Amino acid sequence: MHLGWYLAAPIGEFRTGLNALQIEGRRLVVLRRENGVEVYDADCPHRGANLANGVLRGKAIVCAFHARTIALGERAQGLCVRQYRTLVAGDLLFVRDPAGIDGGFEAQMSALSESHTFLPIPARTMTAPARLVIENAFDSSHFQPVHHLVNAVRFSEFKRDAGYAAGGTFVVPASPWQRGARDTALPFVATAYSPSIVISELGGARPYTTITAARDTPDGALVRIVLALAKETAGDRDVPYLLRQLDTAIDADEEIWREVREIEHPAYFADDAAVLGFRTFADEFRPTPP
Ligand code: FES
Ligand SMILES: [Fe+2]
Structure with missing residues (x-):
């Protein structure tokens, strides 16, 4: 822990x-x-x-x-x-842990729960280390190939009072069912408050926030995703559709995660920076051995 x-x-x-x-x-x-x-x-x-x-x-x-x-x-x-x-x-x-690090999380979650309705998705156990699940939010170069975005996503790190934050722009393809529809550019920001919790915010006309939590168990990572919708507009949202989208996204990730191995000398590129930034942040939470 x-x-x-x-x-x-x-x-x-x-x-x-x-x-x-x-x-x-x-x-x-x-x-x-x-x-x-x-x-x-x-x-x-x-x-x-x-x-x-x-x-x-x-x-x-x-x-x-x-x-x-x-x-x-x-x-x-x-x-x-x-x-x-x-x-x-x-x-x-x-x-x-009582002697642990808050990292601004209490204030952030209290504010979020005031303004948002939380809709938890049933927990899933996945064949992947929990770290991979959380750092995925910072893995800018996986969004295009795995989640079929139009653009090659590039992230910048954001200075925040608390947590580790990075984000960029997601260009989402136009729906094939809407004639004349255009691709849409949406701002995305992920903020980790601990090695086990990341809050992701997708902006645009229909913004939504997800809280992703993961921890290791003997059977794999226990992953809980919570959809957070602004209270004043939550009633107008197609919640089953959003939940299905989140499920589809995590299914696509899991297919990859299942067969990812730690290799000895990864070849990092510039667009891996936010993953490495998250890892440095996560290392600060490691308890010092007695
Ligand atoms: S009373 Fe708890 S282990 Fe003995
Ligand atoms: Fe992903």
Whole structure:
């Protein structure tokens, strides 16, 4: 688990009480209460049982293994587990290491959830490392061949107060069903707030935003995509069409990702700059070994 934010899941996926959650090797316990949610380390400090299997008693969990009482949150004395930072935006639960890096994400997500409606697509597990899924948003030279854009896309990096941002112009082909229609140029910006979360904004007359989150599991990358539409116009949008488009796009990516290998000496070109920029940004979230 790195030091940045992760999307755990839509909050509705957790039942009231204790829930197990695993994020890249870190076992966590999600405590959903009537009026909120808390996340703690799940390894019992006695001898390592999973506290998600215990019983909640006030501000503690009675461990299922030896029935010791484990306090929730750091305490000066006695057995206890660390609390994680949480953020609920829309109905999405985000989690990060308490000593980690916010990177401007809380403010950004709070603002986005005020102005936008979130429509999560069902989670998918993909045969690809999570990093490839997130850095894809910055991979300018894949958009034309994989997603059939008209133009060879070039990205510039954007200076932002927070996160890592890059973008350019997508020229989308005219629909073959619309006579006389022209190709359309749309501004695109991707901003990563952690190695596991990127927010992509496609502008133009019908703008939309997607939040893409990915984390590694033993079965591959667990990928969650959330469509975010401005509240005032969300009612007028063809949501099934947009969701289908996102699905088609990720299918096209996955077909490639499945067979991408890390090679020893990649030959980078100028238009790989945003991918490399994202990787440098992501490296800052690596926890320093104790
Ligand atoms: S492992 Fe939890 S009480 Fe022993
Ligand atoms: Fe892609």
